[in-house]
Amino acid sequence: MHIKTASNDFPINDLLRGRWSPRAYSTQPVETEKIKSFLEASRWSPSASNQQPWRFIIGFRGDETYRKLVDSMVEFNRLWAVTAPVLLLAVAKTTNHKGDPNTAAIYDLGQSVAHLTFQATADGLFVHQMGGFDAAKAVEAFGIPDEFRAMTIIAVGYIGDPEILHENLRKMETTPRERIKIQDLVFSDSFGNPADFFHEQTNQQ
Numbered sequence: 001m002h003i004k005t006a007s008n009d010f011p012i013n014d015l016l017r018g019r020w021s022p023r024a025y026s027t028q029p030v031e032t033e034k035i036k037s038f039l040e041a042s043r044w045s046p047s048a049s050n051q052q053p054w055r056f057i058i059g060f061r062g063d064e065t066y067r068k069l070v071d072s073m074v075e076f077n078r079l080w081a082v083t084a085p086v087l088l089l090a091v092a093k094t095t096n097h098k099g100d101p102n103t104a105a106i107y108d109l110g111q112s113v114a115h116l117t118f119q120a121t122a123d124g125l126f127v128h129q130m131g132g133f134d135a136a137k138a139v140e141a142f143g144i145p146d147e148f149r150a151m152t153i154i155a156v157g158y159i160g161d162p163e164i165l166h167e168n169l170r171k172m173e174t175t176p177r178e179r180i181k182i183q184d185l186v187f188s189d190s191f192g193n194p195a196d197f198f199h200e201q202t203n204q205q
Contacts, residue, residue, distance in 0.1 A: 003159075004177050019121045020177055021128040023080035023169055026160040027061065030085050034123045038156070041119030045112040048104035053093040054112040057142055061085045068141040069153055074132040077153075079166045081130070084155035089138055090129075095147045109151055120156055128155045 004020045006012070035058075042054060059065030061084070069087045070078060081087065092109040096102045117127045135150040144150060162173040188195040 004174075006177055006179075009182065015118055015121050019117065020126070022126050022159050022173060023128065024160040024162045024165050024173055025080075025084040025126070025155060026158040027083050027085060028158045029060075030125060030157055034120070034125060035086065035156075037123060038116045038120040038125070042112040042116040045108070045115040047108040047111070048102070049096070051093070051096055051102055051104070051108065053102055053105040054109045055091040055093065055148065057089040057091065059087045061087075065142075069133075069138070072133045072135075072138040072141060073130070073153065074134075077130050077132045080169055081128075081153075081155050083160060083164065084128075084157045086156040088154040088156065089142070089150055090152045090154060091144060092149045092151055093147060094149050099147075106149070106151065113152070113154065116154075124158070125156055126159050129153075130155070 003018055006017045006020075008017060039056065042056070043052075045054070047053060057065060057069075059067075059069050061082075066087055069089055070082055073081060090109055090113055092105040094102055094105045113129065117129075120127050129152050131152055133150075133153050138144070138150045138153075139148075162170050165173065183194045183198045186195050186198070187193050
């Protein structure tokens with residue numbers, strides 16, 4: 001099966017090199033122990049003041065929760081996500097223990113999903129996060145309280161054959177992964193000024 005390995009400029013962990021977000025999923029169920037493991041990984045993510053603002057609603061292909069999650073998606077995501085065996089709705093608690101705004105909630109939810117993603121990747125699974133859904137519809141469908149914000153739907157499962165996809169999506173499964181160069185993302189002295197050590201490392205090679 002095709003794996004889109006990162007063409008990294010500097011050494012990184014093999015899990016990071018092999019992680020990508022497919023749209024072609026096998027309908028093969030995910031083992032319960034693997035599900036427990038990636039959720040446990042999310043639990044041990046860092047958070048501001050240990051508020052742990054992440055919550056997840058999980059659905060399995062064929063159940064009512066899964067159907068509600070699919071119903072809240074934009075049409076584009078419905079074209080492919082319906083074969084993924086597991087769908088999760090990631091939700092952030094936007095208030096702290098005192099009821100005041102938690103300005104780090106969205107950031108910390110993202111960290112938690114990153115931990116989930118890499119544990120899933122270590123166990124041979126693939127994760128695809130999607131912002132293309134109607135958050136208000138999901139909030140209503142699941143009775144999510146006002147202090148929580150529905151942020152993303154996450155597909156998890158084993159990779160499938162790209163041929164199962166709509167013809168307009170197949171090319172996305174095989175095109176190379178691309179990223180902005182790290183030198184254009186990390187600065188020193190002032191914003192936009194590339195850090196010198198990237199240039200120095202390049203000269204030493």
